[in-house]
Amino acid sequence: MQLIKKYSSVYLRAGLAFSYLWEVADRLGIIGKHGQPHVGWGDWAHFLDYARQTMAFMPAGLIPIFAVIATLGEGLFGLMLLTGFFTRVAAIGSGLLALAFGISMAISFGIESPLGYSVFTVSAASLLLASLPDYKWSIDSLLNKNQQS
Helix, strand or coil: CHHHHHHHHHHHHHHHHHHHHHHHHHHCCCCCCCCCCCCCCCCHHHHHHHHHHHCCCCCHHHHHHHHHHHHHHHHHHHHHHHHCCCHHHHHHHHHHHHHHHHHHHHHHHCCHHHHHCCHHHHHHHHHHHHHCCCCCCCHHHHHHHHHHC
């Protein structure tokens, strides 16, 4: 049990970080082209079509702006979580971003959509990560060690 307690933050950080970074890579076409196996969007245009569906309740002119903000947030939070740099800030940001995404999905597609894709679970996991007292194998832990010396 001690081992789980000690390294659960590493698992949470990695799981969240790789999920965010995968989605960003997908919408930028890094994983492959649209229509290929294991590719969701494959390019920015297909992602933007999805963003328009997900945020259909918003003014059309704001949707591309929010799509860029979401992508930058996912990329930044993903890198911060992966490296453990300002982990608590990244985890809170990740939790709020996922919550906003889940609410948007629920409004546009119904509650089964964010529940089926575990979007609220990602949000809750991020907020749980933010509540942990320390982060093993992170830049934060290295900085804290150096400050204590």
